[in-house]
Amino acid sequence: MTTVEITRFRVLPARADALLAARPEMLRDFQTDRAGFLGARLVRLTADEWLDIVFWGSSEDFAESRRRGADRPGIQAFFSLIDEVVSVEEGTTTEPVGA
Numbered sequence: 001m002t003t004v005e006i007t008r009f010r011v012l013p014a015r016a017d018a019l020l021a022a023r024p025e026m027l028r029d030f031q032t033d034r035a036g037f038l039g040a041r042l043v044r045l046t047a048d049e050w051l052d053i054v055f056w057g058s059s060e061d062f063a064e065s066r067r068r069g070a071d072r073p074g075i076q077a078f079f080s081l082i083d084e085v086v087s088v089e090e091g092t093t094t095e096p097v098g099a
Contacts, residue, residue, distance in 0.1 A: 001092040002038060003062050005054040008086040013047045019081045025074030030054075033072055036061025038097055049086070055097050062090060 011019050023042060030037045036057030043051040056062040070076040 001094070002097050003036075003056040003059045004091045004093055005052075005056060005062050006087075006089045006091065007052045007054070008045075008088075009050055009052070009082045010048050010084040010086060011050060011081055012083055015081050015083075016044075016047075019050075019078065022074070022078040022081060026078035027074075029072035029074035030065075034061070034065050034068075037065070048083075055093075059090065 027040060030040070038055040038057060040052060040054040043053065045051055054062075056065070070079040
């Protein structure tokens with residue numbers, strides 16, 4: 001099974017384009033610098049609310065990434081555009097990622 005991080009957050013609509021522009025660099029930082037990072041999907045729910053679904057190899061990988069926070073420039077640029085974190089949850093998949 002794969003660990004899943006589900007983060008719901010708000011971004012002012014005027015900053016949505018900047019958020020999307022910052023996303024690729026954030027993902028590159030995660031791919032090159034976060035053990036167990038398997039991928040992510042960003043979902044826009046409303047004009048100002050988003051859902052980030054991140055897949056991790058293990059709960060420990062997710063915990064270590066949270067501990068490190070925005071310690072890379074691409075991650076910091078993306079996180080700085082978030083106005084409010086609504087919730088963060090952790091779960092596990094019931095089927096392989098990509099199925």
